[in-house]
Amino acid sequence: MVTISENYKKMLDAIPSNLKIVAIGKTKSPDEILSLYDCGQRIFGETRVQELLPKYEKLPKDIKWHMVGHLQRNKVKYIAPFIDMIQSVDSLKLLNVINKEGLKNERVINCLFQIHIAEEETKFGMTMDEVLRIMESDEFRQMKNISVKGVMAMATFTDNEKQIRKEFKALKTIFEKVKEKYFRSDDVFSEISMGMSSDYEIAIEEGSTMVRIGTALFGERQY
Ligand SMILES: *Cc1c(COP(=O)(O)O)cnc(C)c1O
Numbered sequence: 001m002v003t004i005s006e007n008y009k010k011m012l013d014a015i016p017s018n019l020k021i022v023a024i025g026k027t028k029s030p031d032e033i034l035s036l037y038d039c040g041q042r043i044f045g046e047t048r049v050q051e052l053l054p055k056y057e058k059l060p061k062d063i064k065w066h067m068v069g070h071l072q073r074n075k076v077k078y079i080a081p082f083i084d085m086i087q088s089v090d091s092l093k094l095l096n097v098i099n100k101e102g103l104k105n106e107r108v109i110n111c112l113f114q115i116h117i118a119e120e121e122t123k124f125g126m127t128m129d130e131v132l133r134i135m136e137s138d139e140f141r142q143m144k145n146i147s148v149k150g151v152m153a154m155a156t157f158t159d160n161e162k163q164i165r166k167e168f169k170a171l172k173t174i175f176e177k178v179k180e181k182y183f184r185s186d187d188v189f190s191e192i193s194m195g196m197s198s199d200y201e202i203a204i205e206e207g208s209t210m211v212r213i214g215t216a217l218f219g220e221r222q223y
Pocket of ligand 1: 024047068196197198216
């Protein structure tokens with residue numbers, strides 16, 4: 001049986017050393033997450049608040065938790081005290097709530113804009129225009145308790161490598177446009193979160209700075 005630590009070593013050997021790995025532990029137990037933690041991994045991601053909270057309680061406090069799934073506004077308050085990054089910001093309304101909860105907790109919460117690049121209707125995320133509208137809004141300019149670090153997206157679930165590559169290129173282009181327009185003299189906006197177990201190699205070739213890996217580290221999920 002291949003173990004989590006063997007998967008991890010293989011992954012570290014296969015990727016550039018400056019690339020960040022967000023280990024996605026959804027459906028996996030705290031013990032499984034801990035075995036990856038014991039290999040040295042510190043960034044972990046979850047898609048559901050109700051799954052994240054008990055894991056946060058049980059697991060070591062130096063873990064950096066990333067929220068990568070669709071986030072309802074009324075759930076932000078539960079994660080605001082500790083979340084390291086919310087990768088799934090898909091509206092100004094959500095950003096407003098994150099900012100407010102950040103203020104209450106006296107922290108600045110790192111965010112990524114989730115962009116819709118896939119063909120599927122079901123995948124969440126904003127268009128480039130929606131991002132620009134946020135950036136241009138007075139509301140956004142007044143937010144002091146969020147820090148937008150970059151963009152995130154999921155490619156279409158397909159075997160068609162060309163399609164996936166095209167979508168990752170589109171995300172990179174959006175990143176560069178937003179950076180050029182609003183963060184030119186500012187290194188804060190620097191992350192492109194793209195690539196999962198099935199497509200991280202393509203994502204890396206297309207400029208990913210952060211991959212989100214579940215299955216390739218923890219094994220298949222049982223629902
Ligand atoms: C589940 C999930 C991942 C990881 O998927 P794998 O294919 O298991 O690597 C990455 N990002 C998001 C948003 C996810 O929901």
